[in-house]
Amino acid sequence: MQLNARNALTGKFTVFREDSNLTYTGATEAEFAADPRGNIFKNDVFYGRRSGFSLQHAAVLTSKINLTTSFYSNYFSRDWWRQSSNSSQRPNRLNVDPDCLSLAALNTTCGNEGRLRDYLTQGVETRLTTNFNFGSVANELVVGFRIHGEDQERIQRNGDLPTSRDGTIAENNERKAFAQSGFIQHRFTWKNLALTPGVRFERVVFSRTNRLANNGAGATGETTVTEMIPGFGIAYSGVKNTTVFAGVHRGFSPPRVEDVVTNSGGVIELDSELSWNYEVGVRTRPLRGTELSAAFFRNDYQNQIVAASIAGGAAFTNGGATLQQGFEFTGQIDSGSVFRSPHNLYLRTAYTFLPTAEFRGMRLSSITSSATLSVYCPTTRRVSVTSCSITENRLPYAPRVLMTTSIGYSHPRGFDAFVENVYIGRQFGDDLNAVNPNSNGQLGAIPSQTYWNATANYRVEKWKTTFFVTGKNLLDRIYIVDRTRGLLPSGRVSCKRESK
Numbered sequence: 001m002q003l004n005a006r007n008a009l010t011g012k013f014t015v016f017r018e019d020s021n022l023t024y025t026g027a028t029e030a031e032f033a034a035d036p037r038g039n040i041f042k043n044d045v046f047y048g049r050r051s052g053f054s055l056q057h058a059a060v061l062t063s064k065i066n067l068t069t070s071f072y073s074n075y076f077s078r079d080w081w082r083q084s085s086n087s088s089q090r091p092n093r094l095n096v097d098p099d100c101l102s103l104a105a106l107n108t109t110c111g112n113e114g115r116l117r118d119y120l121t122q123g124v125e126t127r128l129t130t131n132f133n134f135g136s137v138a139n140e141l142v143v144g145f146r147i148h149g150e151d152q153e154r155i156q157r158n159g160d161l162p163t164s165r166d167g168t169i170a171e172n173n174e175r176k177a178f179a180q181s182g183f184i185q186h187r188f189t190w191k192n193l194a195l196t197p198g199v200r201f202e203r204v205v206f207s208r209t210n211r212l213a214n215n216g217a218g219a220t221g222e223t224t225v226t227e228m229i230p231g232f233g234i235a236y237s238g239v240k241n242t243t244v245f246a247g248v249h250r251g252f253s254p255p256r257v258e259d260v261v262t263n264s265g266g267v268i269e270l271d272s273e274l275s276w277n278y279e280v281g282v283r284t285r286p287l288r289g290t291e292l293s294a295a296f297f298r299n300d301y302q303n304q305i306v307a308a309s310i311a312g313g314a315a316f317t318n319g320g321a322t323l324q325q326g327f328e329f330t331g332q333i334d335s336g337s338v339f340r341s342p343h344n345l346y347l348r349t350a351y352t353f354l355p356t357a358e359f360r361g362m363r364l365s366s367i368t369s370s371a372t373l374s375v376y377c378p379t380t381r382r383v384s385v386t387s388c389s390i391t392e393n394r395l396p397y398a399p400r401v402l403m404t405t406s407i408g409y410s411h412p413r414g415f416d417a418f419v420e421n422v423y424i425g426r427q428f429g430d431d432l433n434a435v436n437p438n439s440n441g442q443l444g445a446i447p448s449q450t451y452w453n454a455t456a457n458y459r460v461e462k463w464k465t466t467f468f469v470t471g472k473n474l475l476d477r478i479y480i481v482d483r484t485r486g487l488l489p490s491g492r493v494s495c496k497r498e499s500k
Helices: 029-034 370-376
Strands: 002-004 007-020 045-060 065-082 112-134 137-159 168-190 193-210 219-239 242-253 273-284 290-303 305-307 316-318 322-334 344-359 382-384 401-410 415-424 449-460 465-472 480-482 494-499
Touching: 242 290
Parallel strands: none
Antiparallel strands: 002 007, 007 045, 045 065, 065 112, 112 137, 137 168, 168 193, 193 219, 219 242, 242 273, 273 290, 290 322, 305 316, 322 344, 344 401, 401 415, 415 449, 449 465, 465 494
């Protein structure tokens, strides 16, 4: 909405609802072999409600200075009633509920767990952009700050029956995060050379209250994380239709509240995810209608929080020092530009090659079961009965090759459609790099995958609206997508219709 010549207001609002039989636990190897999309937990139900809105105010203060302020708020409510929380709990009340002594009682007398969650996220960000010249050097200075808050209400109720929607409270937590950040970035442009240094300061306060602790008196813990995040970029466009670029920046991702504050109010020394990230690349248009981009990247983590098999007791863990480096390539050819036609047949591709994705330094597996290690840890890597070295093992869920190729057509009257082929290379599902799976499906390799998608769009200009339909996994391929809590299969062929 254009308020006047110098002020504009933009708003967005979203509403989402889901009622499904989504299950939490993956299948065992035997169950997956019998029916890849089968689910023995027939009474698992997921109720989701999400709404959100954002407002952005853009003000032109002078011909050289702009001020943009954004406010956002999102609310998500999730009630997930489930009969199992991972494939080691079949069902989750086994031998805890006196009426649940075997899997045979799963759908009769075994109870369930209601994992009830409410999340509220709100924040405001403002940034001031000013442009000025200093001699022959053009300058763009951006400064700003952001305040961001998150509040989680987490309740677990243990029901007496597989279809219960109420029960005894087993968890009652409030988890909060309050983040403040300030940043400054200055771009210097001289002829065909641009230099962009910047720095960001982050401060995050985590707190957790367990309302059930100390006989209902409660227990609260709090901790704070601060980090300075510098970065520097350079770009040179002195060659016709070509830009050479390079950059280095500090990577930072704070841990979750539950990972750093215990249920009793104690603080866990789980470090933030920190890294130094480098890239060098080139973007070029060598021919009319052709765009190419290639880059080498290196992500050097001093501590990476990685996915872990539930077999190790946690979904995430300190990965310590890790290294990921490889090569990316993207390209697109548009026949409309080549032949100067309003009808455009296009081909585009994106390729990532990740030869290195490994644990560095002295690292031990998150899996400590002596029985499991006796099978999956080579004797040369055994540190003790319950410890296995994973130094130089490949990171879980880090395929060596990713490739997406699309071919499509766009019509001058607003119609656009394309088909897309996606290839994901083989990856490991655990830090031991197990190839052969174990019986519960939590360990083992995830084979490579290839599937097809398609999308069609139609733009109605007078309504300022785009209608679109998307189909995923059109050939209904069955493949493994996750092993964290057991085997989870790919989704069935699905279509989505929306307008925006």
